Amino acid sequence: MAKKKRTSWIVWLRRLTQTGFFLLFCYLFLQTVYHPINKAGWGITFFFNLDPLLALCSWLASHALVGAMLLSLLTLGVTFICGRWFCGWVCPLGALHNFFTSLRGGRAKQKLEAGGYHSWQKAKYYGLVTFVVAAVLGANVVGWVDPISFFFRSLSISIYPAINKALVVVFTWIYDANPGIGPVRLTLVTEPLYGFLRKYFLAVEQPYYWGSLLIGTLFITVVALNFWRARFWCRYACPLGALLGVVGKNPLVRLKKNEEKCNSCRLCLVDCQGGATPDSLWKPSECFYCWNCKSDCPAQAITFTPSASQRCHSERSEESRSDSLVHTSERGSSLRCE
Amino acid sequence: MNRLSNWLGEFVHPPREARLDLGRRALLGAGLAGLGAKVLFGIAPQASKRSFNPALIRPPGALPEDEFLARCIRCGECMKVCPTNAVHPASLEGGVEGLWTPLLIMSLGYCDYECNLCSQVCPTHAIRQIEVPEKQKIKIGLAYIDRNRCLPWAYSKTCIVCEEHCPTPKKAIWFEEVEVRNIQGEKLTVKQPRVDPDLCIGCGICETKCPVKAPAAVRVTSVGESRNPENQMLLSNDNYGQG
């Protein structure tokens, strides 16, 4: 395998942006509390407003739409241009799945198996159709699986109460047991820390919710599946990803491969997050624009540029397809870009 | 410009790489699954106009049930923000379709009289945005006293914690002073609580604070909720169409 080169600055920017949006989501989550007097916190529904799937299905089912949710048109607009950039750069659940996927060790070969494109990735499109049809008929149940809704609900019902409980138990144990030597007690450190957490992070009172076990287990299962297949939820299940994949199936900004530079080393496949097969026929509806492939390519053969005209490509690919399928997979893509 | 028009044209005739390659049969199957799900939801007892789940107590400001289920995105914002931990995700109280929609469990929390946070945070306004004075007139249910468990009724002991906590300006819980005998045969006067169904808004603080546990001696059920003209028991209820 060719030596891995230094990570591109765009990848660092993307990671920073993902982290930023993830932290923003968590911050808005924590802000969803009572503020004196009788205020809920500003802008806490930001991510829900950005979500075009929720806007679409709510409108279809109830024939009404909250004005703030028109912000989702922004998401759709950018998706036309940049494909599933939302999945790669903005979605907080996506960022979480990205993180857990990256925790997986394994050599490149194992990563390829787990990270390559699987035809089961089409399942999310069928799921999307099911939920959209249900919404047309008045059942807005997409909220069960929409990623923003799924993440917020899981945090609110299970994950945050669990973290809260764990912290309170630990700090209470230290307070009661009061370990230390002589006048030097652990509580000298832990009590100010506990006060800080109580003020800015911990819940006012330990929350307990019905259904927390089921919701928590589902969440943990979905996250754990990242260890089996890279970004499992995003590739196989996410209906928002499917919607964005449909809207963004012919984006303006496209992956361009320089055929002369490419030596079919397939390093671009190893860290591909969406399973978009950049080594052969690039699938825009699976691409998260994470820029890993561009960053990893030792020959610098990959670029992402705005490119409108693909007609000539499709004509050519029609020819080569009819020639032989084997030909296409042998040497990488036979497509040429202008 | 030419490139732009080419690009736009490609949405009609997508090039090979932009095709999703979804099977027609599979798509049809997916669509039918959506249809089938809706049909199955529609035959559940909860969809019947005659069936009311007493535990399906929706937050004040919630739209009538069909519209509510069409708007609610099951996100959990209302559950997170509720300051008394009263709002919980439903299991099957609202049918399968109502899974993870919000309902109030009064044994765990109650609806604070001066609060309207859930209606402030709902992203799709499935819980209408209402001001506090309007919220205070909306009934989400009705409390009833379980005379077999209530301390002054069943055990000749003093209590009325329920009346003490009732937040309505004219108390929805009133009491009658009744002479009872205790186990020693002594006569004593206890205050036995009663609920006024016209005044009670179903906020649930009585159930939450009742010293009798599992279940409490005063409980709230959904009957009388303002948003549902069918789920009523009184002739005198003038809340039809409200909510």
Added chain:
Amino acid sequence: MPKIDRRDFIRTGVLAGTELGCGIFSSYALVATPTTFLSNAHDPQPIPQPPAMSIAHYRSSPAEPEGIAEEAKRLTRQALEALGGMNRFVSKGNIVWVKPDIGWDRRPEQAATTNPDVVATLVEMSYQAGAKKVLVSDNPCNPARLSFPRSGIQQAAEKAGAEVIFLDERKFRKMSVNGKVLKEWEIYQDVVEADRLINVPIAKNHNLCRATLGMKNLMGVIGGPRNRLHQDLGGTLADLAAFLKPRLVVLDAIRVLTANGPVGGNLADVKRKDTLVAGVDQVAVDALGATLLGYQPASIGYIAEGNARGLGTLNFNSLSPKQIEV
């Protein structure tokens, strides 16, 4: 809440017992001394004793919020000056726990919570008397995050320099109350460990015990299943009052709740009495508060019980309360 260990148990028990003994002794002494002073008019050199109780009444009844705020501040200051000043109760370096009624998610004009300016003035005066730290808190019936700001007490107390705290669940400890009804109960540790406890209730009607005043207000420093105490409010409140023994009780009767208490909600139930009562005898202060609401002190369970046990006297006139018009 873990049970405190044996050493703490004994220490607290001894502390409580001593407090109780001192309390009974001092209130008895206070009852005895003024009477002796008055009856011995021919005594060549009478030793002036500071009054046990003061009643401050405002001549006017302003309607605007600023007017009521000014009234509250002046009444509080005058009532305490009449008792000999805050220096009598707070010494230099003390940690003072001010316990207002912040029990309900209500606005100040609904008279379900203590007047915020009364609380703020007491905080100021405590600092002026040399207190090291003044803590203001309550264990309310509605969520604290809601009731503290809506009552106005959080803002007013913080402005006066107090540390307004939300109670920490871990600090409720089972303590030996050793009362007639309550043997032990969960009490907030920091209240018992504070140097001074100032009880600042508001006079309200209560449909179970007729009126909620100072002794009932002490329910805000305890935890556990408080909703069981109602089965014997007379006995349990007297037990708690005996255990906690506030150094000073300041009863807010500027606005009182005359019906549908203790939560209220109907502004028609709020009446202006424009009065503030301060005293060291918690039974006497409560007795006076009861009369302000129109009840016979002896008809209120915990007042009668407190009187019977010698915690104080319900015959407040025997203390010769100092009456002042402001």
